[in-house]
Amino acid sequence: MLGSMEYHGRIAQGCASFSWGNDLNTIFEILSQRFDGFNDNGFYAHPDEVALRQELKEVPILRRLAEHIHALDAHGLVLRNLGLSGLPEARRNAALYALTLMLGYPTSTDQRTGRVAWDVKARPQTGDDGRFVTFSERVGSADMHTDSSFYPMPEERFVLYVVRAARCDGGHSVLISADDLHRALHRTPEGASAFALLSATPVPFRVPAVYAAGDEQLEVHVAQVFTPSGLQNERFTMRWRYDSIKKGLAACPDLSSPELVQAVEIVHCVAEQEARRYMEQLPTDTLMLADNHRMLHGRTTYTDERRHLIRIRMSTVPNAERVGPSGVVQD
Numbered sequence: 001m002l003g004s005m006e007y008h009g010r011i012a013q014g015c016a017s018f019s020w021g022n023d024l025n026t027i028f029e030i031l032s033q034r035f036d037g038f039n040d041n042g043f044y045a046h047p048d049e050v051a052l053r054q055e056l057k058e059v060p061i062l063r064r065l066a067e068h069i070h071a072l073d074a075h076g077l078v079l080r081n082l083g084l085s086g087l088p089e090a091r092r093n094a095a096l097y098a099l100t101l102m103l104g105y106p107t108s109t110d111q112r113t114g115r116v117a118w119d120v121k122a123r124p125q126t127g128d129d130g131r132f133v134t135f136s137e138r139v140g141s142a143d144m145h146t147d148s149s150f151y152p153m154p155e156e157r158f159v160l161y162v163v164r165a166a167r168c169d170g171g172h173s174v175l176i177s178a179d180d181l182h183r184a185l186h187r188t189p190e191g192a193s194a195f196a197l198l199s200a201t202p203v204p205f206r207v208p209a210v211y212a213a214g215d216e217q218l219e220v221h222v223a224q225v226f227t228p229s230g231l232q233n234e235r236f237t238m239r240w241r242y243d244s245i246k247k248g249l250a251a252c253p254d255l256s257s258p259e260l261v262q263a264v265e266i267v268h269c270v271a272e273q274e275a276r277r278y279m280e281q282l283p284t285d286t287l288m289l290a291d292n293h294r295m296l297h298g299r300t301t302y303t304d305e306r307r308h309l310i311r312i313r314m315s316t317v318p319n320a321e322r323v324g325p326s327g328v329v330q331d
């Protein structure tokens, strides 16, 4: 049902070869019964999400799709022709919510509304007051990063679904696997030292002002960039957001040192310019699934303001068991 897969390192790419058929109606009916309104079609983390997942597993397409995705030996998946193009927003987002609930527990992206499905598209600029403007609100490039890096429990996975691809030369989605970042860092002694230092020494990640409780309040989360994974064949997991670390180090001089600052600059340089990367302008109706602990992601600049993606982040543990803020960010 995933068609033939082509691998780019740890990223699997292919075309969907199935039809949703009546299963789309079944999904819509199940969610209509379970949800008190679809929250402006953004849904919310359902209070009975464990039971809801069991119920959705009875829908053949969802169960088989989740089984095929779990069986891939990949940290990223790019699946074209998902089959949701042209659907009304409520039906499309219902299918995406149901699919992501098969792959994890979708978290609320927006603290205020509780929305799980976040529209990644250009929004009017609001950054003139010097506040940290988030990536999904700008028509610009996004440095390589992991999502929710400044919170205690960054979600393990996320999906992006392309509602409308950029009709310009830019807007490429970029992915770098942990393996490729590690390989590129170890090409030089300075890179290897940076990896060792950032594996041993926690750094402060500054929580962007737009996400923090009070705009003027300083919030940081102190964590390691690279953490041994404990799994066989997996060296480490990572959290990374260059601008957040830079601001964190500037705000917390006690946690900074020239060596640490240099290590952060080296990783930034290797992530932005040197490590092998997957870079594609994803067509409309493509689903991208990425491991948020083993992949960096970013985006190239684009000019088409009508580019529209939907992002949903998933945790491996139910929302009730999560610690700290949960997926409230828009990065």
Ligand SMILES: [Fe+2]
Pocket: 145, 146, 147, 297, 331
């Ligand atoms: Fe992101």
